[in-house]
Amino acid sequence: MTTFTTVPRQIEDALERCHGASRRDFLRTSGLLVVSFTAAALAPFEVEAAAQGAPGAGPYPLVDFRQLDSWIVIHEDSTATFYVGKTDGGQGTGTAFRQLMCDELDLAYDKSTLIMGRTDITVDQGGSGGSDALQVDAWPARRVAAEARRVLLELAAARFGVPAGELSVREGVITVSADPSKRVTYGELIGGRRFNVALTGQNIDATTGVAKLKPVQELKITGQRLHRYDIPAKVDGSLKWASGAKVPGMVHARNVRPPVAGATLVSIDESSVKGLPGFIRVVSRGNYVAVVCEREEQAIRAAQQLKVQWQKPATPPFPGSDNLYSYIRNATPTSSSKPDIVGNPDAAFAGAATVIESEYEHPFQGHTAIGPAHAMADPSNGQMTIWSNDMKSYGLRLGVAKFLDMPVDRVRVIWMEGPQLYGRTAADDAGFEAAFLAREIGRPVRVQWMRLEETAWDTKGPAYAFKLRGGLDAQGNVVALEYHGRAVDHNHLGYNEPDTVLIAQLMGIRPAAPATGGAVAPSEMYAVPNRRRVADVVSLPLVWESPLRTGNLRDPNGPQVHFASESFIDELAAAAKADPVAFRLKLLTAETRDDSAFRRARSIAALKAAAELYGWDPRPSPKPIGTGALLTGRGVAYCYRNQTIVVEIAEVEVNRETGHVWVKRLVCAHDCGLVVNPEGLERVLEGNMLYGLSRALHEEVRFDTEKVTSVDWTTHPTLTHLDAPAKIDIVLVNGDPDAKRPDLPHYGAGEAACRPTAAAVANAIFDATGVRLRRVPFRDARVLAALKAARV
Amino acid sequence: MSITLRVNGNTRTVDVDPSTPLLYILRNDLGLEGPRFGCGLGQCGACTVIINGAAVRSCVTPCSAVKGEITTLEGLSKDGALHPIQQAWIDEQVPQCGYCQNGQMLTAKVLLDRNPNPSDADIRKFMAGTLCRCMTYYRIQAAIRRAATAMKTADTASNEGVVA
Numbered sequence: 001m002t003t004f005t006t007v008p009r010q011i012e013d014a015l016e017r018c019h020g021a022s023r024r025d026f027l028r029t030s031g032l033l034v035v036s037f038t039a040a041a042l043a044p045f046e047v048e049a050a051a052q053g054a055p056g057a058g059p060y061p062l063v064d065f066r067q068l069d070s071w072i073v074i075h076e077d078s079t080a081t082f083y084v085g086k087t088d089g090g091q092g093t094g095t096a097f098r099q100l101m102c103d104e105l106d107l108a109y110d111k112s113t114l115i116m117g118r119t120d121i122t123v124d125q126g127g128s129g130g131s132d133a134l135q136v137d138a139w140p141a142r143r144v145a146a147e148a149r150r151v152l153l154e155l156a157a158a159r160f161g162v163p164a165g166e167l168s169v170r171e172g173v174i175t176v177s178a179d180p181s182k183r184v185t186y187g188e189l190i191g192g193r194r195f196n197v198a199l200t201g202q203n204i205d206a207t208t209g210v211a212k213l214k215p216v217q218e219l220k221i222t223g224q225r226l227h228r229y230d231i232p233a234k235v236d237g238s239l240k241w242a243s244g245a246k247v248p249g250m251v252h253a254r255n256v257r258p259p260v261a262g263a264t265l266v267s268i269d270e271s272s273v274k275g276l277p278g279f280i281r282v283v284s285r286g287n288y289v290a291v292v293c294e295r296e297e298q299a300i301r302a303a304q305q306l307k308v309q310w311q312k313p314a315t316p317p318f319p320g321s322d323n324l325y326s327y328i329r330n331a332t333p334t335s336s337s338k339p340d341i342v343g344n345p346d347a348a349f350a351g352a353a354t355v356i357e358s359e360y361e362h363p364f365q366g367h368t369a370i371g372p373a374h375a376m377a378d379p380s381n382g383q384m385t386i387w388s389n390d391m392k393s394y395g396l397r398l399g400v401a402k403f404l405d406m407p408v409d410r411v412r413v414i415w416m417e418g419p420q421l422y423g424r425t426a427a428d429d430a431g432f433e434a435a436f437l438a439r440e441i442g443r444p445v446r447v448q449w450m451r452l453e454e455t456a457w458d459t460k461g462p463a464y465a466f467k468l469r470g471g472l473d474a475q476g477n478v479v480a481l482e483y484h485g486r487a488v489d490h491n492h493l494g495y496n497e498p499d500t501v502l503i504a505q506l507m508g509i510r511p512a513a514p515a516t517g518g519a520v521a522p523s524e525m526y527a528v529p530n531r532r533r534v535a536d537v538v539s540l541p542l543v544w545e546s547p548l549r550t551g552n553l554r555d556p557n558g559p560q561v562h563f564a565s566e567s568f569i570d571e572l573a574a575a576a577k578a579d580p581v582a583f584r585l586k587l588l589t590a591e592t593r594d595d596s597a598f599r600r601a602r603s604i605a606a607l608k609a610a611a612e613l614y615g616w617d618p619r620p621s622p623k624p625i626g627t628g629a630l631l632t633g634r635g636v637a638y639c640y641r642n643q644t645i646v647v648e649i650a651e652v653e654v655n656r657e658t659g660h661v662w663v664k665r666l667v668c669a670h671d672c673g674l675v676v677n678p679e680g681l682e683r684v685l686e687g688n689m690l691y692g693l694s695r696a697l698h699e700e701v702r703f704d705t706e707k708v709t710s711v712d713w714t715t716h717p718t719l720t721h722l723d724a725p726a727k728i729d730i731v732l733v734n735g736d737p738d739a740k741r742p743d744l745p746h747y748g749a750g751e752a753a754c755r756p757t758a759a760a761v762a763n764a765i766f767d768a769t770g771v772r773l774r775r776v777p778f779r780d781a782r783v784l785a786a787l788k789a790a791r792v
Numbered sequence: 793m794s795i796t797l798r799v800n801g802n803t804r805t806v807d808v809d810p811s812t813p814l815l816y817i818l819r820n821d822l823g824l825e826g827p828r829f830g831c832g833l834g835q836c837g838a839c840t841v842i843i844n845g846a847a848v849r850s851c852v853t854p855c856s857a858v859k860g861e862i863t864t865l866e867g868l869s870k871d872g873a874l875h876p877i878q879q880a881w882i883d884e885q886v887p888q889c890g891y892c893q894n895g896q897m898l899t900a901k902v903l904l905d906r907n908p909n910p911s912d913a914d915i916r917k918f919m920a921g922t923l924c925r926c927m928t929y930y931r932i933q934a935a936i937r938r939a940a941t942a943m944k945t946a947d948t949a950s951n952e953g954v955v956a
Contacts, residue, residue, distance in 0.1 A: 234890030
């Protein structure tokens with residue numbers, strides 16, 4: 001159990017230190033963000049805590065989540081600061097938390113501030129990941145806000161000598177219901193002082209007071225289209241990012257990577273850089289090499305100029321991307337899932353009127369964040385402070401403490417915003433590197449990866465090969481379905497583990513065994529009487545120190561697996577000469593013995609909503625092939641992800657002369673339960689669908705037998721402005737079959753929408769051309785070759 | 793070597809190697825962190841600044857080669873009022889992570905300064921080299937159309953003011 005210390009503390013220190021003078025200037029000039037960002041008047045105990053030692057002197061124990069004061073501070077002016085252990089990668093998590101917490105607290109939204117993910121002043125909710133912020137972590141946040149409201153009502157009841165039940169509360173003002181002239185504000189009741197209220201709960205997710213949550217009908221701020229509070233500072237240039245963190249005496253480092261995967265360091269010729277201006281030191285351990293210089297451009301130059309001799313590995317580490325899929329099919333699995341069998345698939349296939357079988361292929365895809373990995377670490381006072389955009393800042397703290405063998409309370413991570421995380425910063429290589437180098441040098445060190453390094457060496461989503469088989473009866477009903485997925489995911493990277501982050505691997509540090517990794521089956525609610533689902537994991541020849549190390553990439557496995565499964569459902573629909581929407585609806589309404597009725601009903605509602613919004617006219621695919629240069633078609637795909645349902649319809653234009661595919665329109669029906677901020681959600685869905693589109697049309701990690709060869713924006717293309725659809729339509733669905741229930745809980749929404757996009761596009765291309773694309777990405781040359789082969 | 797730069801209406805002198813890319817001087821010496829490091833290769837646009845009315849990739853521009861006035865994201869607002877492009881970015885709620893939006897907004901400004909009435913195709917073409925990995929392209933294009941309308945309205949209003 002955590003010890004309760006001085007919490008929340010050092011807030012002003014943090015703001016001063018992170019943001020410097022421009023933060024203060026900004027707070028003076030920007031009315032909106034004063035409310036959003038300033039810690040307002042410091043509570044007396046906060047000032048006291050800050051005065052106890054030099055700013056930032058540490059130690060930095062975790063914050064006790066079982067104290068109300070750890071979550072909420074009410075200031076004298078009746079504003080509140082909320083402290084939560086989540087991070088926000090730009091999906092509006094923070095805004096949604098403020099909406100929910102203000103609702104439970106009965107405080108106006110613009111009277112609140114939120115601080116996220118800073119390990120020494122916010123409770124440890126693990127940071128972000130798994131689209132679980134609203135689905136899981138918002139619940140304790142709501143409950144503590146409700147508890148604060150209850151305590152404030154009790155204080156007011158004592159002040160006025162009436163029972164709490166005879167009080168009314170509105171926007172931070174409590175009045176005696178029978179005599180509204182008797183009023184008191186939250187600030188007057190407790191401003192700047194502690195609640196001193198203990199909470200209960202076995203773990204942080206279960207944290208609760210005794211207050212009950214409000215029923216959905218009483219939530220007034222929740223559901224509003226409020227603008228995100230973080231956007232103005234991103235637009236006017238005043239936001240301070242992790243990438244800009246600076247402290248006096250800070251120096252700059254750049255890594256020098258092996259030119260070939262699996263290479264061993266032979267020697268370093270330090271004289272090749274010693275005379276360079278600003279040169280401080282070459283730091284190396286095992287196969288990890290970095291150069292440290294006074295200035296950033298000096299470090300970049302020195303890292304480019306450093307002469308290092310490497311020994312290639314004895315055997316080629318990779319099969320090469322051109323041979324990837326045959327390699328996957330022929331490899332011996334490192335692990336296999338237990339076959340998931342429903343009914344008797346073999347008998348059903350034997351009795352089927354039609355059996356079709358298809359193979360699908362999906363490449364490795366990288367995160368290729370727009371800003372390469374970066375962090376800054378300060379080793380002052382025998383502590384380690386890391387400024388980082390690590391989405392899991394608490395894990396970085398723990399990992400670095402173990403990596404450097406430091407007491408964990410000597411390490412803190414100050415989370416700040418950064419380029420899109422989407423899984424890349426779940427194991428924050430740069431944070432470990434900065435901390436290691438800072439300790440070696442004895443000065444604050446900032447490290448940033450270069451573009452070629454990032455695109456080659458960031459973590460990758462696993463490549464997959466699939467085999468699917470389906471059986472139809474004479475009426476076109478699906479009687480049997482078989483799925484076999486095989487992922488190159490052996491030794492999938494953990495979260496900020498001190499023995500699996502890249503620097504540790506390069507230093508030769510190894511855990512007892514490589515991580516098993518995972519291959520998954522499709523996630524949908526189709527009722528098929530006979531099914532078999534099997535998934536294997538295979539390994540590349542090189543297991544450690546690999547630029548093809550797999551990690552969580554936004555919606556891990558989802559886009560790969562559902563590209564195959566939802567394309568194949570379309571193949572079955574075409575074989576049955578059925579309309580693709582009607583075919584799916586039939587699979588969702590078919591007689592079934594399982595208990596998925598709730599999920600199935602919501603899936604049906606979403607499918608119907610998408611078809612209606614699109615203006616879907618029922619007919620089988622493909623449509624009669626057109627005669628002009630541009631062929632148009634539409635395709636649908638559906639999936640389910642941890643209670644969230646997505647249906648997407650893509651309308652494409654395929655240029656038969658160039659093979660170019662333009663998705664001119666995207667329609668999305670999305671059911672993630674209670675919607676906290678519809679506008680914020682719609683923006684997430686727009687971006688995430690286009691992210692799925694980028695992965696479908698452009699993205700592929702290319703490699704030869706010894707290294708990644710797709711290393712910049714030319715060799716690793718991404719979606720651009722030219723690809724943006726002319727129209728995106730979104731409908732937020734509440735498909736709860738129980739009409740009497742007020743609303744569903746808030747489920748996750750950060751990842752699911754990229755899951756069905758590739759299949760929707762592939763199905764639309766089939767509708768337009770009659771050509772089935774079974775390998776991602778659908779770049780012009782591949783599409784053109786497929787069209788030519790089919791004589792379209 | 794002493795390099796003098798004119799940035800956002802101020803004159804600043806720094807002592808650096810003349811080959812130093814402008815980006816690092818803006819960020820590390822002048823405290824202007826609107827421009828961001830994305831690729832160092834001039835491929836993505838995250839480091840964009842405006843010089844002499846052109847969108848310039850500061851990551852591949854040696855500081856000694858800069859002759860004109862530099863405008864960074866911080867210099868886009870005037871007298872505390874947001875530029876119509878910035879306002880449109882807020883109204884449309886464009887950014888997700890926001891890291892690339894410096895380049896998106898400054899490139900959009902150059903577009904609208906040159907072509908106040910761009911077609912959808914003009915927008916796509918002009919913006920094509922400015923990358924966003926949160927894929928906010930659709931919303932950026934909506935914001936550019938909104939800003940174009942707002943800037944025309946503002947021009948009309950100021951012209952009317954002159955006439956009156």
